[in-house]
Amino acid sequence: MFIAKLPDLRTSRRSLLKGAALATVLGASANLLRSVAAFAADAAGWPAExxxxxxxxxxxxxxxxxxxxxxxxxxxxxxxxxxxxxxxxxxxxxxxxxxxxxxxxxxxxxxxxxxxxxxxxxxxxxxxxxxxxxxxxxxxxxxxxxxxxxxxxxxxxxxxxxxxx
Incomplete structure:
Protein backbone atom coordinates (compact mmCIF):
# COMPACT_ATOMS: atom_id res chain seq x y z
CA MET A 1 0.00 0.00 0.00
CA PHE A 2 1.24 3.47 -0.92
CA ILE A 3 0.74 6.25 1.63
CA ALA A 4 1.32 9.81 0.48
CA LYS A 5 2.90 12.07 3.02
CA LEU A 6 0.94 15.29 3.48
CA PRO A 7 2.91 18.51 3.96
CA ASP A 8 3.15 19.77 7.52
CA LEU A 9 0.67 22.66 7.63
CA ARG A 10 2.54 24.42 10.43
CA THR A 11 5.72 24.55 8.34
CA SER A 12 3.86 25.80 5.27
CA ARG A 13 2.06 28.49 7.25
CA ARG A 14 5.28 29.57 8.93
CA SER A 15 7.04 29.83 5.56
CA LEU A 16 4.17 31.85 4.15
CA LEU A 17 4.23 34.27 7.11
CA LYS A 18 8.00 34.64 6.91
CA GLY A 19 7.76 35.38 3.19
CA ALA A 20 5.00 37.95 3.73
CA ALA A 21 6.99 39.64 6.51
CA LEU A 22 10.10 39.76 4.31
CA ALA A 23 8.11 41.24 1.41
CA THR A 24 6.65 43.89 3.75
CA VAL A 25 10.09 44.86 5.08
CA LEU A 26 11.56 45.04 1.57
CA GLY A 27 8.61 47.13 0.33
CA ALA A 28 8.86 49.51 3.30
CA SER A 29 12.62 49.84 2.75
CA ALA A 30 12.09 50.71 -0.91
CA ASN A 31 9.47 53.34 0.03
CA LEU A 32 11.81 54.78 2.65
CA LEU A 33 14.62 55.06 0.12
CA ARG A 34 12.26 56.78 -2.34
CA SER A 35 11.17 59.19 0.43
CA VAL A 36 14.79 59.98 1.33
CA ALA A 37 15.59 60.59 -2.34
CA ALA A 38 12.55 62.86 -2.73
CA PHE A 39 13.49 64.76 0.44
CA ALA A 40 17.06 65.21 -0.79
CA ALA A 41 15.78 66.57 -4.11
CA ASP A 42 13.49 69.03 -2.29
CA ALA A 43 16.22 69.99 0.18
CA ALA A 44 18.43 71.12 -2.70
CA GLY A 45 15.97 74.00 -3.28
CA TRP A 46 15.37 74.66 0.44
CA PRO A 47 15.88 78.38 1.20
CA ALA A 48 17.88 77.77 4.40
CA GLU A 49 19.50 81.23 4.44
Missing part, protein backbone atom coordinates in the same frame (compact mmCIF):
# COMPACT_ATOMS: atom_id res chain seq x y z
CA UNK A 50 16.15 83.00 4.05
CA UNK A 51 14.89 81.38 7.27
CA UNK A 52 17.84 82.89 9.20
CA UNK A 53 17.36 86.53 8.16
CA UNK A 54 15.97 89.17 10.51
CA UNK A 55 14.28 91.69 8.19
CA UNK A 56 11.49 91.15 5.70
CA UNK A 57 13.36 93.09 2.99
CA UNK A 58 16.43 90.85 3.30
CA UNK A 59 14.18 87.79 3.34
CA UNK A 60 12.42 88.87 0.12
CA UNK A 61 15.78 89.42 -1.57
CA UNK A 62 17.03 86.00 -0.47
CA UNK A 63 13.84 84.18 -1.54
CA UNK A 64 12.93 86.02 -4.73
CA UNK A 65 15.53 88.68 -5.50
CA UNK A 66 12.88 91.40 -5.82
CA UNK A 67 10.28 93.37 -3.87
CA UNK A 68 6.54 92.78 -3.65
CA UNK A 69 3.68 95.14 -4.42
CA UNK A 70 0.51 95.24 -2.32
CA UNK A 71 -2.50 93.57 -3.95
CA UNK A 72 -6.14 93.13 -3.01
CA UNK A 73 -6.04 89.78 -4.85
CA UNK A 74 -4.01 88.29 -1.99
CA UNK A 75 -6.32 87.41 0.89
CA UNK A 76 -4.64 87.14 4.29
CA UNK A 77 -6.88 85.83 7.03
CA UNK A 78 -5.47 86.38 10.52
CA UNK A 79 -7.00 87.29 13.87
CA UNK A 80 -6.84 90.90 15.02
CA UNK A 81 -5.99 89.69 18.53
CA UNK A 82 -4.14 86.44 19.23
CA UNK A 83 -4.58 85.33 22.82
CA UNK A 84 -1.64 82.94 22.54
CA UNK A 85 1.33 83.88 20.36
CA UNK A 86 2.47 80.25 20.23
CA UNK A 87 -0.41 79.26 17.92
CA UNK A 88 -1.69 82.07 15.71
CA UNK A 89 -3.92 80.71 12.90
CA UNK A 90 -3.10 82.26 9.52
CA UNK A 91 -4.42 81.44 6.06
CA UNK A 92 -3.58 82.87 2.64
CA UNK A 93 -5.43 82.46 -0.63
CA UNK A 94 -5.41 84.26 -3.95
CA UNK A 95 -7.21 84.52 -7.25
CA UNK A 96 -3.99 85.36 -9.10
CA UNK A 97 -3.06 83.04 -11.99
CA UNK A 98 0.09 80.89 -12.26
CA UNK A 99 0.99 81.01 -8.55
CA UNK A 100 4.30 79.26 -7.87
CA UNK A 101 4.90 80.09 -4.19
CA UNK A 102 3.40 81.58 -1.04
CA UNK A 103 5.51 82.82 1.87
CA UNK A 104 4.57 84.11 5.32
CA UNK A 105 6.65 86.56 7.32
CA UNK A 106 6.29 88.01 10.81
CA UNK A 107 8.09 91.36 11.00
CA UNK A 108 8.87 91.37 14.74
CA UNK A 109 9.89 87.72 15.12
CA UNK A 110 13.58 86.94 15.70
CA UNK A 111 13.64 85.53 12.14
CA UNK A 112 11.18 87.13 9.73
CA UNK A 113 10.35 84.15 7.50
CA UNK A 114 7.83 81.86 9.20
CA UNK A 115 6.83 79.61 6.28
CA UNK A 116 7.40 79.25 2.55
CA UNK A 117 5.44 76.97 0.24
CA UNK A 118 6.02 75.87 -3.35
CA UNK A 119 2.67 75.67 -5.13
CA UNK A 120 2.57 72.99 -7.83
CA UNK A 121 0.96 73.84 -11.15
CA UNK A 122 -2.75 73.09 -11.17
CA UNK A 123 -3.05 73.43 -7.38
CA UNK A 124 -5.47 75.84 -5.72
CA UNK A 125 -3.20 78.57 -4.30
CA UNK A 126 -4.21 78.48 -0.64
CA UNK A 127 -2.28 77.62 2.53
CA UNK A 128 -3.00 77.61 6.25
CA UNK A 129 -0.62 77.48 9.17
CA UNK A 130 -0.33 78.19 12.87
CA UNK A 131 2.48 80.65 13.34
CA UNK A 132 4.50 81.41 16.42
CA UNK A 133 4.67 85.14 17.11
CA UNK A 134 7.01 86.72 19.64
CA UNK A 135 4.90 89.84 20.11
CA UNK A 136 2.41 92.14 18.39
CA UNK A 137 3.56 92.41 14.80
CA UNK A 138 2.65 92.80 11.18
CA UNK A 139 2.13 89.49 9.33
CA UNK A 140 3.00 89.63 5.64
CA UNK A 141 1.87 87.17 2.97
CA UNK A 142 3.83 87.16 -0.28
CA UNK A 143 2.51 85.41 -3.39
CA UNK A 144 4.63 84.78 -6.48
CA UNK A 145 2.41 84.81 -9.55
CA UNK A 146 3.62 84.72 -13.14
CA UNK A 147 7.09 85.90 -12.07
CA UNK A 148 5.84 88.90 -10.05
CA UNK A 149 5.41 89.32 -6.30
CA UNK A 150 2.22 90.46 -4.61
CA UNK A 151 1.59 90.91 -0.91
CA UNK A 152 -0.96 91.54 1.80
CA UNK A 153 -0.33 92.37 5.43
CA UNK A 154 -2.20 92.61 8.70
CA UNK A 155 -1.31 93.73 12.21
CA UNK A 156 -1.89 90.97 14.79
CA UNK A 157 -1.92 91.91 18.48
CA UNK A 158 -0.44 89.19 20.67
CA UNK A 159 -1.50 89.11 24.33
CA UNK A 160 0.70 86.16 25.44
CA UNK A 161 4.13 85.76 23.81
CA UNK A 162 4.92 82.72 21.72
CA UNK A 163 8.66 82.88 21.04
CA UNK A 164 9.91 82.71 24.59
CA UNK A 165 7.58 85.47 25.82
Missing amino acids: AFKLKSQDDTLKALYGKTAEASDKVKLDAPEIAENGAVVPISVSTTLPKVTSISLMVAENPNALAASYKIPEGTIPAVSNRLKMAKTSKVIAVVESDGKLYSASKEVKVTVGGCGG
Whole structure:
Protein backbone atom coordinates (compact mmCIF):
# COMPACT_ATOMS: atom_id res chain seq x y z
CA MET A 1 0.00 0.00 0.00
CA PHE A 2 1.24 3.47 -0.92
CA ILE A 3 0.74 6.25 1.63
CA ALA A 4 1.32 9.81 0.48
CA LYS A 5 2.90 12.07 3.02
CA LEU A 6 0.94 15.29 3.48
CA PRO A 7 2.91 18.51 3.96
CA ASP A 8 3.15 19.77 7.52
CA LEU A 9 0.67 22.66 7.63
CA ARG A 10 2.54 24.42 10.43
CA THR A 11 5.72 24.55 8.34
CA SER A 12 3.86 25.80 5.27
CA ARG A 13 2.06 28.49 7.25
CA ARG A 14 5.28 29.57 8.93
CA SER A 15 7.04 29.83 5.56
CA LEU A 16 4.17 31.85 4.15
CA LEU A 17 4.23 34.27 7.11
CA LYS A 18 8.00 34.64 6.91
CA GLY A 19 7.76 35.38 3.19
CA ALA A 20 5.00 37.95 3.73
CA ALA A 21 6.99 39.64 6.51
CA LEU A 22 10.10 39.76 4.31
CA ALA A 23 8.11 41.24 1.41
CA THR A 24 6.65 43.89 3.75
CA VAL A 25 10.09 44.86 5.08
CA LEU A 26 11.56 45.04 1.57
CA GLY A 27 8.61 47.13 0.33
CA ALA A 28 8.86 49.51 3.30
CA SER A 29 12.62 49.84 2.75
CA ALA A 30 12.09 50.71 -0.91
CA ASN A 31 9.47 53.34 0.03
CA LEU A 32 11.81 54.78 2.65
CA LEU A 33 14.62 55.06 0.12
CA ARG A 34 12.26 56.78 -2.34
CA SER A 35 11.17 59.19 0.43
CA VAL A 36 14.79 59.98 1.33
CA ALA A 37 15.59 60.59 -2.34
CA ALA A 38 12.55 62.86 -2.73
CA PHE A 39 13.49 64.76 0.44
CA ALA A 40 17.06 65.21 -0.79
CA ALA A 41 15.78 66.57 -4.11
CA ASP A 42 13.49 69.03 -2.29
CA ALA A 43 16.22 69.99 0.18
CA ALA A 44 18.43 71.12 -2.70
CA GLY A 45 15.97 74.00 -3.28
CA TRP A 46 15.37 74.66 0.44
CA PRO A 47 15.88 78.38 1.20
CA ALA A 48 17.88 77.77 4.40
CA GLU A 49 19.50 81.23 4.44
CA ALA A 50 16.15 83.00 4.05
CA PHE A 51 14.89 81.38 7.27
CA LYS A 52 17.84 82.89 9.20
CA LEU A 53 17.36 86.53 8.16
CA LYS A 54 15.97 89.17 10.51
CA SER A 55 14.28 91.69 8.19
CA GLN A 56 11.49 91.15 5.70
CA ASP A 57 13.36 93.09 2.99
CA ASP A 58 16.43 90.85 3.30
CA THR A 59 14.18 87.79 3.34
CA LEU A 60 12.42 88.87 0.12
CA LYS A 61 15.78 89.42 -1.57
CA ALA A 62 17.03 86.00 -0.47
CA LEU A 63 13.84 84.18 -1.54
CA TYR A 64 12.93 86.02 -4.73
CA GLY A 65 15.53 88.68 -5.50
CA LYS A 66 12.88 91.40 -5.82
CA THR A 67 10.28 93.37 -3.87
CA ALA A 68 6.54 92.78 -3.65
CA GLU A 69 3.68 95.14 -4.42
CA ALA A 70 0.51 95.24 -2.32
CA SER A 71 -2.50 93.57 -3.95
CA ASP A 72 -6.14 93.13 -3.01
CA LYS A 73 -6.04 89.78 -4.85
CA VAL A 74 -4.01 88.29 -1.99
CA LYS A 75 -6.32 87.41 0.89
CA LEU A 76 -4.64 87.14 4.29
CA ASP A 77 -6.88 85.83 7.03
CA ALA A 78 -5.47 86.38 10.52
CA PRO A 79 -7.00 87.29 13.87
CA GLU A 80 -6.84 90.90 15.02
CA ILE A 81 -5.99 89.69 18.53
CA ALA A 82 -4.14 86.44 19.23
CA GLU A 83 -4.58 85.33 22.82
CA ASN A 84 -1.64 82.94 22.54
CA GLY A 85 1.33 83.88 20.36
CA ALA A 86 2.47 80.25 20.23
CA VAL A 87 -0.41 79.26 17.92
CA VAL A 88 -1.69 82.07 15.71
CA PRO A 89 -3.92 80.71 12.90
CA ILE A 90 -3.10 82.26 9.52
CA SER A 91 -4.42 81.44 6.06
CA VAL A 92 -3.58 82.87 2.64
CA SER A 93 -5.43 82.46 -0.63
CA THR A 94 -5.41 84.26 -3.95
CA THR A 95 -7.21 84.52 -7.25
CA LEU A 96 -3.99 85.36 -9.10
CA PRO A 97 -3.06 83.04 -11.99
CA LYS A 98 0.09 80.89 -12.26
CA VAL A 99 0.99 81.01 -8.55
CA THR A 100 4.30 79.26 -7.87
CA SER A 101 4.90 80.09 -4.19
CA ILE A 102 3.40 81.58 -1.04
CA SER A 103 5.51 82.82 1.87
CA LEU A 104 4.57 84.11 5.32
CA MET A 105 6.65 86.56 7.32
CA VAL A 106 6.29 88.01 10.81
CA ALA A 107 8.09 91.36 11.00
CA GLU A 108 8.87 91.37 14.74
CA ASN A 109 9.89 87.72 15.12
CA PRO A 110 13.58 86.94 15.70
CA ASN A 111 13.64 85.53 12.14
CA ALA A 112 11.18 87.13 9.73
CA LEU A 113 10.35 84.15 7.50
CA ALA A 114 7.83 81.86 9.20
CA ALA A 115 6.83 79.61 6.28
CA SER A 116 7.40 79.25 2.55
CA TYR A 117 5.44 76.97 0.24
CA LYS A 118 6.02 75.87 -3.35
CA ILE A 119 2.67 75.67 -5.13
CA PRO A 120 2.57 72.99 -7.83
CA GLU A 121 0.96 73.84 -11.15
CA GLY A 122 -2.75 73.09 -11.17
CA THR A 123 -3.05 73.43 -7.38
CA ILE A 124 -5.47 75.84 -5.72
CA PRO A 125 -3.20 78.57 -4.30
CA ALA A 126 -4.21 78.48 -0.64
CA VAL A 127 -2.28 77.62 2.53
CA SER A 128 -3.00 77.61 6.25
CA ASN A 129 -0.62 77.48 9.17
CA ARG A 130 -0.33 78.19 12.87
CA LEU A 131 2.48 80.65 13.34
CA LYS A 132 4.50 81.41 16.42
CA MET A 133 4.67 85.14 17.11
CA ALA A 134 7.01 86.72 19.64
CA LYS A 135 4.90 89.84 20.11
CA THR A 136 2.41 92.14 18.39
CA SER A 137 3.56 92.41 14.80
CA LYS A 138 2.65 92.80 11.18
CA VAL A 139 2.13 89.49 9.33
CA ILE A 140 3.00 89.63 5.64
CA ALA A 141 1.87 87.17 2.97
CA VAL A 142 3.83 87.16 -0.28
CA VAL A 143 2.51 85.41 -3.39
CA GLU A 144 4.63 84.78 -6.48
CA SER A 145 2.41 84.81 -9.55
CA ASP A 146 3.62 84.72 -13.14
CA GLY A 147 7.09 85.90 -12.07
CA LYS A 148 5.84 88.90 -10.05
CA LEU A 149 5.41 89.32 -6.30
CA TYR A 150 2.22 90.46 -4.61
CA SER A 151 1.59 90.91 -0.91
CA ALA A 152 -0.96 91.54 1.80
CA SER A 153 -0.33 92.37 5.43
CA LYS A 154 -2.20 92.61 8.70
CA GLU A 155 -1.31 93.73 12.21
CA VAL A 156 -1.89 90.97 14.79
CA LYS A 157 -1.92 91.91 18.48
CA VAL A 158 -0.44 89.19 20.67
CA THR A 159 -1.50 89.11 24.33
CA VAL A 160 0.70 86.16 25.44
CA GLY A 161 4.13 85.76 23.81
CA GLY A 162 4.92 82.72 21.72
CA CYS A 163 8.66 82.88 21.04
CA GLY A 164 9.91 82.71 24.59
CA GLY A 165 7.58 85.47 25.82
